[in-house]
Amino acid sequence: MSNNRMKPVRIGLVGAGAIMRLSHAPVITNSDVAELTAVFDRDLSRAEALTKDFGGTAFNDLEKMLESSNVDAVVVATPNLYHAEGVIAAAEHGKHVLCEKPLAIEVAECRRMVDACAKAGVVLQVGFNQRFWGQVQIAKALVDSGFIGKVHQMRSIYSEKSTAYPAATSYRYDLAQSGGATIIDLTIHRIDLARHLVGDISGVFAELTHSELPQKVDDNVWLLTRFENGGRGCLSGNRYSPNIGDGTDLYGSEGTIHIASESINPYNASPLSVYTEKSAKDLPDILREAHYPDAWWKTFEGGWITVKPPRLSPYEAQLKSFCEAVNGEHPPVITGMDGLKAQEVVQAAHLSMDSGRWVDLPLPPDAPFIIPNYR
Ligand SMILES: NC(=O)c1ccc[n+]([C@@H]2O[C@H](COP(=O)([O-])OP(=O)(O)OC[C@H]3O[C@@H](n4cnc5c(N)ncnc54)[C@H](O)[C@@H]3O)[C@@H](O)[C@H]2O)c1
Numbered sequence: 001m002s003n004n005r006m007k008p009v010r011i012g013l014v015g016a017g018a019i020m021r022l023s024h025a026p027v028i029t030n031s032d033v034a035e036l037t038a039v040f041d042r043d044l045s046r047a048e049a050l051t052k053d054f055g056g057t058a059f060n061d062l063e064k065m066l067e068s069s070n071v072d073a074v075v076v077a078t079p080n081l082y083h084a085e086g087v088i089a090a091a092e093h094g095k096h097v098l099c100e101k102p103l104a105i106e107v108a109e110c111r112r113m114v115d116a117c118a119k120a121g122v123v124l125q126v127g128f129n130q131r132f133w134g135q136v137q138i139a140k141a142l143v144d145s146g147f148i149g150k151v152h153q154m155r156s157i158y159s160e161k162s163t164a165y166p167a168a169t170s171y172r173y174d175l176a177q178s179g180g181a182t183i184i185d186l187t188i189h190r191i192d193l194a195r196h197l198v199g200d201i202s203g204v205f206a207e208l209t210h211s212e213l214p215q216k217v218d219d220n221v222w223l224l225t226r227f228e229n230g231g232r233g234c235l236s237g238n239r240y241s242p243n244i245g246d247g248t249d250l251y252g253s254e255g256t257i258h259i260a261s262e263s264i265n266p267y268n269a270s271p272l273s274v275y276t277e278k279s280a281k282d283l284p285d286i287l288r289e290a291h292y293p294d295a296w297w298k299t300f301e302g303g304w305i306t307v308k309p310p311r312l313s314p315y316e317a318q319l320k321s322f323c324e325a326v327n328g329e330h331p332p333v334i335t336g337m338d339g340l341k342a343q344e345v346v347q348a349a350h351l352s353m354d355s356g357r358w359v360d361l362p363l364p365p366d367a368p369f370i371i372p373n374y375r
Pocket residue numbers: 014015016017018019020040041042043046076077078079080082100101102127128129166167168169170171185
């Protein structure tokens with residue numbers, strides 16, 4: 001059924017911090033598939049500030065918001081420690097859930113969240129919004145079609161200085177509330193992209209260190225990964241370098257894809273670059289249309305092609321997809337299990353730091369949860 005025949009999904013926000021103000025509230029308000037009806041924050045003044053600017057009723061009591069018949073679904077974006085309480089309470093009230101990444105700090109909690117949503121028969125989608133970037137979607141289609149052959153290597157960096165993003169609170173630097181300052185906040189996006197683009201991860205070796213920040217947190221992260229398809233990955237991130245560092249490379253047997261994502265700079269000059277040895281006649285439309293020849297009479301015989309997809313809001317696409325899932329048009333495209341499996345990589349990385357060894361995945365159900373003691 002098409003969206004314009006559906007009633008807008010009435011959404012309550014759980015948390016009224018920076019990501020709600022910057023992304024979720026404006027895209028819901030501007031959307032014709034959703035409507036912002038309620039905002040909960042344990043700090044009522046934050047909930048009220050958001051409803052003043054974007055509409056809806058402010059609450060500082062989650063139960064009261066969930067009891068309201070005016071809410072069909074919630075977006076959960078509180079500090080990571082509190083995701084589980086928001087998601088499980090919403091499921092118990094029969095509300096569908098879009099939960100921000102990471103799904104939770106511990107795998108065991110992720111499992112409780114997945115089970116609660118399954119039991120209640122509600123949608124659980126996880127906010128790995130980078131899957132909705134145009135360049136990621138093109139890269140995914142190219143990989144899935146076999147265009148770059150077998151992907152044996154993936155490399156990704158995501159760095160963002162601790163003072164760059166206008167968070168409402170400093171919970172990220174309190175490991176009890178966040179579970180990590182870099183791995184669980186930034187690198188988790190790349191763990192998800194690794195799974196999305198290459199496949200499930202079967203082993204992790206981690207080097208997570210504290211290098212620069214005043215708080216003793218992981219601000220310098222390196223993960224080596226083994227993929228179930230035999231490939232290898234290197235995912236990294238930091239919280240101290242004064243620029244956004246953002247790039248993902250896929251090295252296949254028949255080509256290379258470089259995704260420079262949202263921060264274009266002299267080093268990552270194009271959002272998507274593809275290297276191929278195929279000539280023009282063997283290119284998919286998206287690449288043939290993107291390629292500009294050296295001279296119009298010359299045929300493309302292989303080389304680099306740069307693609308600049310329109311910069312559409314990934315949060316808009318994420319919301320649309322979530323509302324379609326709520327309306328039963330398709331299953332959620334990023335599931336609770338995707339959130340759980342990404343978290344398993346984080347939990348395994350912590351265990352690897354502890355033991356100095358590779359840790360195999362999936363983890364056994366009784367695998368301990370630890371956060372390294374950074375010095
Ligand atoms: N997908 C992304 O790229 C992305 C980007 C930013 C943030 N996020 C996620 O969104 C979540 C929030 O991040 P943020 O940057 O908005 O944080 P923030 O510090 O800006 O805001 C946190 C808000 O939660 C409220 N809060 C704290 N404990 C609460 C509780 N128990 N119940 C209700 N409200 C509570 C605080 O009062 C504050 O308003 C995090 O999980 C983060 O990982 C995701």
